[in-house]
Amino acid sequence: MRYNEKELRALSQQPAEMAAELSMRGPKKGSVAKRRLVKLVVNFLFYFRTDEAEPLGALLLERCRVAQEEPGGFSISFIEDPERKYYFECCTQEQCQEWMEALRRASYEYMRRSLIFYRNEIRKMTGKDPLEQFGISEETRFQLSSLPRDRRASCVGTQLDELD
Amino acid sequence: MHLCCQGRHFQGSQAPGNSRWLNCVAKQETPPRPVSSVVFVGAMKLNKRSVAHYALSDSPADYTGFLRTWGGPGAPPTPSGTGRRCWFVLKGNLLFSFESREGRAPLSLVVLEGCTVELAEAPMPEEFAFAIHFDVPGVRPHLLAADGQVAQEAWVKALSRASFGYMRLVVRELESQLQDARRSLAMHRCTSQKAGASRQKQQAPDSRSPGLENSHFLPRDCTPLGTVEGGGCRLVGQDLPEWELQGPTSLLLGRGQSPVSPETSCFSTLHEWYGQEILKLRQGWQQRAQGKQSGCRRQDKP
Numbered sequence: 001m002r003y004n005e006k007e008l009r010a011l012s013q014q015p016a017e018m019a020a021e022l023s024m025r026g027p028k029k030g031s032v033a034k035r036r037l038v039k040l041v042v043n044f045l046f047y048f049r050t051d052e053a054e055p056l057g058a059l060l061l062e063r064c065r066v067a068q069e070e071p072g073g074f075s076i077s078f079i080e081d082p083e084r085k086y087y088f089e090c091c092t093q094e095q096c097q098e099w100m101e102a103l104r105r106a107s108y109e110y111m112r113r114s115l116i117f118y119r120n121e122i123r124k125m126t127g128k129d130p131l132e133q134f135g136i137s138e139e140t141r142f143q144l145s146s147l148p149r150d151r152r153a154s155c156v157g158t159q160l161d162e163l164d
Numbered sequence: 165m166h167l168c169c170q171g172r173h174f175q176g177s178q179a180p181g182n183s184r185w186l187n188c189v190a191k192q193e194t195p196p197r198p199v200s201s202v203v204f205v206g207a208m209k210l211n212k213r214s215v216a217h218y219a220l221s222d223s224p225a226d227y228t229g230f231l232r233t234w235g236g237p238g239a240p241p242t243p244s245g246t247g248r249r250c251w252f253v254l255k256g257n258l259l260f261s262f263e264s265r266e267g268r269a270p271l272s273l274v275v276l277e278g279c280t281v282e283l284a285e286a287p288m289p290e291e292f293a294f295a296i297h298f299d300v301p302g303v304r305p306h307l308l309a310a311d312g313q314v315a316q317e318a319w320v321k322a323l324s325r326a327s328f329g330y331m332r333l334v335v336r337e338l339e340s341q342l343q344d345a346r347r348s349l350a351m352h353r354c355t356s357q358k359a360g361a362s363r364q365k366q367q368a369p370d371s372r373s374p375g376l377e378n379s380h381f382l383p384r385d386c387t388p389l390g391t392v393e394g395g396g397c398r399l400v401g402q403d404l405p406e407w408e409l410q411g412p413t414s415l416l417l418g419r420g421q422s423p424v425s426p427e428t429s430c431f432s433t434l435h436e437w438y439g440q441e442i443l444k445l446r447q448g449w450q451q452r453a454q455g456k457q458s459g460c461r462r463q464d465k466p
Contacts, residue, residue: 003273010300042328057209078214108256118338125345141226148223
């Protein structure tokens with residue numbers, strides 16, 4: 001699968017939601033933990049050698065699982081292979097918590113769920129569709145049907161947290 | 165000669181002077197790239213397996229359809245010919261292409277962050293082309309063509325609104341609307357009910373709700389850790405991440421570096437701007453197309 005690498009590299013240079021030097025270990029057996037500059041930009045997690053401007057790699061954060069791994073550490077894995085984990089170690093548990101929360105919210109799918117949830121809540125409270133005034137109420141990406149089936153019921157529930 | 169030919173193949177006998185027209189859109193010679201401009205960097209890693217899995221997953225796509233594309237391995241730098249027909253799937257800010265609707269592995273991915281989408285001219289006299297532009301050195305626009313005008317406009321609209329930044333803008337707007345709605349509901353209850361102060365607390369916004377946390381998506385303050393490098397002034401699409409980083413207060417103050425004027429500090433104005441831009445681009449494109457047509461006709465005369 002080809003992808004627009006140059007544009008993705010340029011994205012890695014954009015201001016980040018979160019950026020820090022963390023210890024990172026890849027999913028391959030026998031991989032060693034290394035210091036990396038880790039940067040969260042939109043739904044991508046970029047990682048750099050600490051003294052380099054160009055990223056070593058990127059992780060698309062759609063359909064990922066973020067889990068606590070021992071105090072101060074967390075892992076990212078993907079839904080199709082949950083045992084294949086990228087490990088990160090933070091300086092403090094607070095930093096670790098901050099990263100985990102940020103990463104859990106860093107997917108387009110999460111934002112879509114949030115949007116649908118808020119839209120529904122506002123509709124319930126005011127009787128009006130908040131997207132109508134912007135003329136985007138019919139857009140596919142904002143419809144309940146745009147969610148995978150397993151996510152739909154929760155989105156019209158009362159707690160968004162139930163989804164995670 | 166009528167430019168609005170639907171077919172891919174040009175019927176020479178039906179279009180007087182068509183060979184002159186083809187000369188008008190002759191391929192431009194590109195100068196050979198100087199070796200010094202090539203930077204040898206190792207390929208960037210990407211979790212392609214997971215990305216492909218996401219492309220094929222049951223999460224419904226935001227838009228799909230057949231498009232002609234001129235990219236691909238071995239493609240010449242300047243698009244020519246009729247292009248290759250592929251099945252395209254838009255999911256979030258990711259545009260995938262497949263060889264067919266039943267394709268089990270994506271051929272390509274275009275990450276749609278920091279781009280603008282405009283109507284364009286295709287190498288052949290096709291009417292329904294558009295291009296995805298990135299403000300990145302050495303990156304050419306991604307040229308695509310739809311089968312008809314309706315599809316063309318729908319794709320331009322869908323791709324223009326595909327960025328994470330745009331989605332974030334909409335979510336923030338709804339977040340604040342929900343806060344307002346809850347506040348006014350609470351106030352209404354306060355004035356209409358004299359007793360039941362404890363009940364009030366239960367009606368108050370749920371502090372655990374993610375929408376009301378200050379650091380929902382971005383830290384309100386740009387801490388040193390939060391911003392690593394600035395992006396400078398770029399096209400609208402790329403400006404959004406920077407702009408949003410400063411939080412709602414600065415949105416109102418219009419401190420963003422977007423080429424859009426400071427008055428477009430609220431979502432509804434920005435949204436209208438997008439809509440107007442598409443209309444303007446279309447008009448400009450149509451005018452240029454008509455101008456070119458008459459320009460070509462002039463060349464027929466000695």
